[in-house]
Structures are given as C-alpha cells and as structure tokens.
Amino acid sequence: MSSKKVILVTGGSGLVGHGIKAAMEREGQRSDEEWHFVSSKDADLKNRASTEALFAKIKPTHVIHLAALVGGLFRNLKYNLDIFRINSRINDNVLSTAHKHNVEKVVSCLSTCIFPDKTTYPIDETMVHDGPPHDSSFGYSYSKRMIDVQNKGYHIQHGCTFTSVIASNVFGPYDNFNCENGHVLPGLIRRAFDSKADGTPFVIWGTGSPRRQFIYSLDLGRLFLWIMREYKEVEPIILAADEESEISIKEAADLVIEAVGFKGEVIQDTSKPDGPLKKTTSNAKLRKYLPHFVFTPIKEAIKDTCDWYGANPDIVRK
Amino acid sequence: MSGKKIILVTGSSGLVGHGIRAAIEQEGQREDEEWHFVSSKDADLQDRASTEALFEKIKPTHVIHLAALVGGLFRNLDHNLDFFRINTQINDNVLSTSHRYDVKKVISCLSTCNFPNETKYPINETMLHCGPPHETNFGYSYAKRMIDVQNKGYHMQHGRMFTSVIPTSVFGPHDNFNLHDGHVLPGLIRRAFDSKADGTPFVIWGTGSPRRQFIYSLDLGRLFLWVMREYNEVTPLILSAEADHEISIKEAAELISEAVGYHGAVIQDTSKSDGQFKKTVSNDKMRKYLPDFKFTPFKQAIKETCDWYAANADKVRK
Numbered sequence: 001m002s003s004k005k006v007i008l009v010t011g012g013s014g015l016v017g018h019g020i021k022a023a024m025e026r027e028g029q030r031s032d033e034e035w036h037f038v039s040s041k042d043a044d045l046k047n048r049a050s051t052e053a054l055f056a057k058i059k060p061t062h063v064i065h066l067a068a069l070v071g072g073l074f075r076n077l078k079y080n081l082d083i084f085r086i087n088s089r090i091n092d093n094v095l096s097t098a099h100k101h102n103v104e105k106v107v108s109c110l111s112t113c114i115f116p117d118k119t120t121y122p123i124d125e126t127m128v129h130d131g132p133p134h135d136s137s138f139g140y141s142y143s144k145r146m147i148d149v150q151n152k153g154y155h156i157q158h159g160c161t162f163t164s165v166i167a168s169n170v171f172g173p174y175d176n177f178n179c180e181n182g183h184v185l186p187g188l189i190r191r192a193f194d195s196k197a198d199g200t201p202f203v204i205w206g207t208g209s210p211r212r213q214f215i216y217s218l219d220l221g222r223l224f225l226w227i228m229r230e231y232k233e234v235e236p237i238i239l240a241a242d243e244e245s246e247i248s249i250k251e252a253a254d255l256v257i258e259a260v261g262f263k264g265e266v267i268q269d270t271s272k273p274d275g276p277l278k279k280t281t282s283n284a285k286l287r288k289y290l291p292h293f294v295f296t297p298i299k300e301a302i303k304d305t306c307d308w309y310g311a312n313p314d315i316v317r318k
Numbered sequence: 319m320s321g322k323k324i325i326l327v328t329g330s331s332g333l334v335g336h337g338i339r340a341a342i343e344q345e346g347q348r349e350d351e352e353w354h355f356v357s358s359k360d361a362d363l364q365d366r367a368s369t370e371a372l373f374e375k376i377k378p379t380h381v382i383h384l385a386a387l388v389g390g391l392f393r394n395l396d397h398n399l400d401f402f403r404i405n406t407q408i409n410d411n412v413l414s415t416s417h418r419y420d421v422k423k424v425i426s427c428l429s430t431c432n433f434p435n436e437t438k439y440p441i442n443e444t445m446l447h448c449g450p451p452h453e454t455n456f457g458y459s460y461a462k463r464m465i466d467v468q469n470k471g472y473h474m475q476h477g478r479m480f481t482s483v484i485p486t487s488v489f490g491p492h493d494n495f496n497l498h499d500g501h502v503l504p505g506l507i508r509r510a511f512d513s514k515a516d517g518t519p520f521v522i523w524g525t526g527s528p529r530r531q532f533i534y535s536l537d538l539g540r541l542f543l544w545v546m547r548e549y550n551e552v553t554p555l556i557l558s559a560e561a562d563h564e565i566s567i568k569e570a571a572e573l574i575s576e577a578v579g580y581h582g583a584v585i586q587d588t589s590k591s592d593g594q595f596k597k598t599v600s601n602d603k604m605r606k607y608l609p610d611f612k613f614t615p616f617k618q619a620i621k622e623t624c625d626w627y628a629a630n631a632d633k634v635r636k
Contacts, residue, residue, distance in 0.1 A: 081471030085410065092403065129450045142467045146402075149460045153399030
C-alpha cells in the first residue's frame, strides 16, 4: 500500500485546475491524497525564492504543473519573446525545485498548439519536435516543448519521473470567455449569450465545416487523476477524445444555441478563415492504457458549461 | 561613416575566440573597432548581476557571444540536463542584458550538431528546428536552438539585430585537447603526440568512417569579422567549407600522423561510439554573400595546429 501523496497543483485557478477539482468532487476525496491548489496569489513562480518557499511549506510528493503565461492569438503575436522567457523561467523554477525536494512525479501540461505547424494528421506524441510551431505563438510553443526536453534530462541525469500531458480544445466552467482568445467553444458560448442578451444575430465564423475533438474539463480532470496516480512514462501522452466523436464547428454551434436557448438569427461569416478541415490528434496511446474510459457526451458537457456560464456572470472571465 | 564599435567577445579564451584574435592580427587592427575579449575570469555569465556588471563596465555596441558549457560526445551523454539549464541561463543573461544595454548586434555561436539527427543532406539553415537533435547532446543542442528562437523574439518585439552563425567542426590552436571532453580533431592530435612520445599505438576511436567538414579557427575568425561588420539577417548563417571538402576521421588521422611525425601503428577501437555518421552542410547562403572567400588548405591548417601544440606544451588545455 503506497503512502500518503501530497499533491501540489500550480496554476490551479484556471480551466484545467477546476476540471481536476470537479473530477475529485465527483469521485470523492481519497484518504491517501492531500491536495493543494495554488495560484499566483500563493507564490510567484517566476521567482525562485518564492517557488522554493512554496515547496518548503507544502512539501509535495507530486506536482501537477498547470501554471503558465498563456495568451490568445492576438496577445502572442507581438509578445512571443516575453511569453517564451517568462514561461521558461516558471518551468525551470518548478522543475528544478521539484527535483531539489525529491518530488516523486511532476505532470506538466502541454497543448496541441505546440506541435509543428506543417504536419500530417493524425498528430501523435512522437511528433512534438518535428518542425517549427505556428508562427503566431512560437514563444509559447517552444517554452512548452522545452518542458519535454527537461523531463527527459531530469530522467537521464537524476532518474526523476517528470512527464507531461498534451491536451487540446479543452472547454468547461471557469474558462476564459474572451472573444479574442482564439479558442472556439468558449467563443461560441460567449457570443450566443451576448446575442441572446442584446438581440443581435449569432455569427459563426467561417463555413462551420472544420471538425475538432473537444475535451470537457471534467474528463480532462479525471484523466489527470489517473496520470498522476498511474502513468509512469517520461514521454508525453495526448489526452483527447476519440476521432469518431469529432464534431464540426457548425454542430458545436447548434449544441451551444440549444443549450443557451438562443432563438434569434444565426449567420455564417464566411469571410473569416476556417483553419484546417481536420486537426485530428491520435489518442491511441491513451486508449492503450484506458480502453474503457468513457467521455462525457458533448451535448451534456456543453449544456453543463452553458448552465454554469448563465449562473455565474460575476465570475466569468471575459 | 558609422561610429566606433566596442565589441565584447564572451567565452573568448577558447578555440573560436583565439581564431578571431588570429584573424584580427592577420588583417591588422581597425581604428573604429575596440575589442574586449573576456572569459569566466572576468564575469560569471550564469549570474545576472555579474553579467550586468560586465556590460556596465564595457558598454559594448556589439557582442560576439561564444561563452557556453561545451563538451565532446562522451561528456554530453551523462549531463544533458545541466548542459541545457546552464547554457540556457548564460544565453538568457547575455541576450537580455544586451537588449537592456541597447547593443546594436549580437552574434551567437551555434553548431552543426544542433541540427536534426534524422535529416536530408545537405543541411541548410532553414532546417534547424525540423526534428530532434542527436540523442547524445540533446541538452546542449536545444539550448543553442533556443538562441535562434529568442533572436526572432527580440527582433519581433524590440527590433533587435540578434543573430547567429553555425560553424561546422572547428579546430586550431588553443583548442581543448582533453580526451574525455574534447572533440574529434584535437583528440586525434593529442593522441598522436602522446603515442609519439611514449611509443604506444595511435588509437582511432570508432570506425573512422564518419565524414566531416572541418573549419580552421583562423578562417572562422575571419568570417566572424565579416558577420559582425556586414551580416544583417536575424536568421542563422552556416559557416563551412564546401561539401566536397569533407574528409573521414580516418583520413584526418592520417594527415595528423604526418603532421606530427608519428610513424608507429594506427589502431581502430570500434567499441567506441562514432557519433553522427554524416553532417554535410550547405554553405550556399555564405557563398551568396562571399563568393570569393578562400579557406586555408586543410593540410596546412592541420600542420599549423600541430606545430602550435608542440611549441606550447605547457599551455595546451588537457
């Protein structure tokens, strides 16, 4: 029987952190797990001394490292340098301090946007470093890729189990619903609610044909729990829904409209670019480990998210 | 007429730094150039305050950034993490302090071993990020690649002219002739001299088959002067002799035996690792700028290096 785990979750106040909290709430607190969700209020991870103080106080055995300076498309374009440097600093502080404190496992969070821009589909875990990432967010992407490089380095040099997951198109409560963000589902939800409120048409950008795999933050949280407890590889693992459950942007929009109860006019703005028709990421590695994992049906997940949005206007991040 | 240049060369006590000095000596000091060759004695570039103090003292207009934790094949294998972290720290300190001090141009020094391990030949500058580097030195290589990422970031965010060169295998006086840490040519020279001195056979590590383009440090120095004065692209520039001037390790060993005056047995130790088999790089971009640049003939460069070694037994780094 393994001993008590003390789990530190950095960047715990965001979408993914709340997904992990939701997963824990659903399955019930385990007696051998003590959880600490921290955010920038608790420590400045860009600062080494602050990071060390946090680790000295909490003495984690496990770390789920979600903290990062993220930014939507527009923010990234100009500030790639800052995003690279700041995230590199945060990551170095967290990984090196975790090593110093003999943390048994660190699970960092990467994203499919860090994969090479020019690529074949489906994307899989072996392809992370096979070409430059999309130009618009190269700073963010390279800083995340360097987590994988260091995970390997810590393992070879010190035998650490520092690993990472790669998630994409996550949605759920506590997301960032700012429209310039570039993330499609929260954007649709925000615009549906705005249109409902002020009687303007609901606009879908592009043709609506591109198909995407979305993952509900609760499901991502459930998977994070499994990774933290059971996954022992240093190589990253993609956490994505099955290819068969991909839906088109139009289908997603229809589900949002239904969930929000929007009954006005729906327009397609085909002057906006579509992006690739498919950006399928392979979850074959995940399915090898968890063949029976059942994802929340997307209709239900979108409904839950819209209900949360409707009930929490004061805390919704815009 | 442009104003006076104050050029700071970091890591200047090594092979490449001496090559630059040799080039300046060969062409004669220019009036509008004030050179400062520094090393770890002058500042600890891993430390931000020390780096700032150096820049404050010298106030450079130009920086040639050579300082790095380097090592041959066998050293890198064990310590990839350290190579990544320490070099990343040094590079961040130098680039960000250069930005702060309004340095007009920074030229960093990458290496052809930073290119992807699985690749087509000849390699050119656009391929730097197109796949993982060779396993044995991934830490060093990713740290160097991130210089190119930051050069782009500094240019996009601040309009800086921070750039880099990518030389092939350099050799010459003042190299590191340590058998464990050093690179292939100095290793061969050292062992040839040792064998001559103590009558033991001269051993070539590996099969001797790998082929390399070598560049004499004096020629690299001459090219660095041109890059510092005239090259105005942010993307890297390969500095190498022509592809058809590649030679095998075995051929190099034979030329060294001749230069050293060693006439004993030459043995191959095939139990030792070869490293990458081929690293043919294209110097097309360089030749576009410098169609008439003449490299020192290889045989002459080897002779000069061996003569230096023999004449400086007390100074040779072993």
